[in-house]
Amino acid sequence: MASEANPRQGRPSMTSAMRSSSFIKEHQQYRPPSKPENHYGIDTVVEDLQASKISSPRQISPFNGVPSAENPPTIVESGVSHELSHPNCTSAPGTKYDKLVATLFYKSTSPRVSNTVHSPVRVPSPTRGQSPKPHPSDSEFPPNMSPSSSIDTFPLEPPASEPEPLDHLYGSHISPMCITSFLHLMSTFPLPPGTADLxxxxxxxxxxxxxxxxPTVVELTMSPAPSLDYLSLEDLRKHELIYRFEREWNTDVVLRSDTLWRRYPRLVVFDMDSTLITQEVIDLLAATIQDPPDLGARVADITHRAMLGELEFDGAFRERVKLLKGLPASIFTELRPVLDVTNGVVPLLRALKKLGVKTAVLSGGFLPLTSWLSGELGLDYSHANEVVIDETTGRLTGEVKGRIVGKERKRELLIEIAEKEGIALEQVVAVGDGANDLLMMDAAGLGVAWNAKPRVQMEAGARLNGDSLLDLLYLFGFSDEDIQTLIA
Known part of the structure; x- marks a missing residue:
């Protein structure tokens, strides 16, 4: 008969070989394997780590020279982290995307104020025996919002409210939020077929x-440009969303196709009055006539309406010259010290000369002053109107000699100079402020409205409203360091 099994047989027991000085190791419910895994228990870290062989970290595959959008190679050195993948740098072989360059100028010299119309303060009704008190001045509506007894002087509807100035909130400069807002705006325009990302x-x-x-001037390059089938560049520049963005962030936005010619202009043509100089010469001439006393104001009003495009320029110019009849021809010499050259013109022309760019002034003013100023500034070409002077009296007859340099003539002169110099029109830049400059701006590769009238601001290819004409160089992609080198 078999002997009965020992009741203690098979029961777990701890031999002396299994004992250790670690209470945690003896009583833990899970014991790690002899070969440590990637995740270690606390006791293994403390006691067994030195005897273990930890696997080496994952090796980063070396960069093979071909950037990939899925796995962009990264160089990480002491203090440097550089992403090599940049799909915007060039198009894939066999493909070509039109790129769009946007230059954002912050208008720090003309900050916008909030246009919020505060609700009128309710004035308590007067008690019996008291006369009603007038409303305080801060409780009244602005003049263009208050009722009027004359329907001719008050609009039927109040003006549309302008957007709030966001630069007051996010920073009075081209802030990251400003750039983000602009990119979001551009993403709303359809892209060319076959592309999904901007x-x-x-x-x-x-x-x-x-x-x-x-930063106060920032250049953005976007690829691809919005679909030309949906929106041309000319229409995009005039889009109401672009205008609203400029108002919100107090900026000027200049949009240009990123072509080779954008960076290499060869001819820059300027208007004179209110562009190269801050005044209108014909207004200065009229101001010297004391009889009749209102002549200066009359001439200035005609000048203003002609620049707005309300009057035909040639007829308006002849009318104003008639009012100058009798002025001595020496007045042109006397006005030379009075001319106020626009800020930035002198260093701009110095920079253009160093770059080998030809320059010209096409003025609807008077040749004696235009030729003199052109010589002082070192311009290559000068064209303006020539008035008739009586040889006997030495005074203006009120007539104009030859063809008036109006909008059509300015365009013709720009094309003639470009052909003479062998310069393609894509490499010509025209700068002006009045409606009589629009045709020459349209003929040039880039037309720039400089502190211009409203119509010119909308029609021109670019608008600058700063305090220095030197800003023109930023449109060519020059940085401030480049410009300082050029004007030194």
Whole structure:
């Protein structure tokens, strides 16, 4: 008969070989395997780590010279982290995308104020025996919002409210939020067929002079440009969303196709009055006539309406010259010291000369002053109107000699100079402020409205409303360091 099994047989027991000085290791419910895994228990870390062989970290595959959008190679060194993948740098072989360049100028010299119309303060009704008190001045509506007894002087509907100035909230410069808002705006326009994403890159061209060094001029390159089948570049420049963005962020936005000629202009043509100089010469001439006393105001009004495009320029110019009849011809010499050259013109022309760019002034003013100023500034070409002077009296007869340099003549002169110099029109830049400059702006590769009248601001290819004409160089992609080198 078999002997009965030992009741203690098969029961777990701890031999002396299994004992250790670690209470945690002896009583834990899970014991790690002899070969450590990737995740270690606390006791293994403390006691067994030195005897273990930890696997080496995952090796990063070396960069083979071909960037990939899925696995962009990255160089990481001490203090440097650089992404090599950049799909916006060039198009794939066999494909070509039109790129769009947007240059954003922050208008720091003309900050916008909030246009919020505060609700009128309710004035308590007067008690018995008291005369009613007038409303305080701060409780009244602005003049263009208050009722009027004359329907001719008050609009039937109040003006549309302008957007709030967001630069007051996010920073008085081209802030990251400003750039983000602009890119979001551009993403709303349809892209060419076959593309789904808008790639962009930006760089700062100018910093402010304060200790914070915030960007005030930023250039963005976007690829591809919005579909030309949906919206041409000319229409995109005039789009109401672009205008609203400029108002919200207090900026000027200049949109250009990123072509080779954008960076290499060869001829820059300027208007004279209110462009190269800050005044209108014909108004200065009229101001010297004391009889009748209102002549200066009458001439200035005609000039203003002609620049707005309300009057035909040639007829308006002849009318004004008639009012100058009797002025001595020496007045042109006397006005030379009075002319106020626009800020930035002298260094701009110095920079253009160093770049080998030809320059010209096409003025609807008077040749004696235009030729003199052209010589002082070193321009290559000068064209303006020539008035008739009586040889006997030496005074103006009120007539104009030859063809008036109006809008059609300015366009013809621009094309003639470009053909003479062998310059393609794509490499010509025209700068002006009045409606009589629009045709020459349209003929040039780039037309720039400089502190211009409203119609010119909308029609021109670019608009600049700063305090220095040197800003023109940023449109060619030059940074502030480049410009300082050129004007030195």
């Amino acid at each position: 790639n962009s890159a930006h760089r700062c061209l100018k910093l402010d002079a304060t200790h914070d060094y915030h």
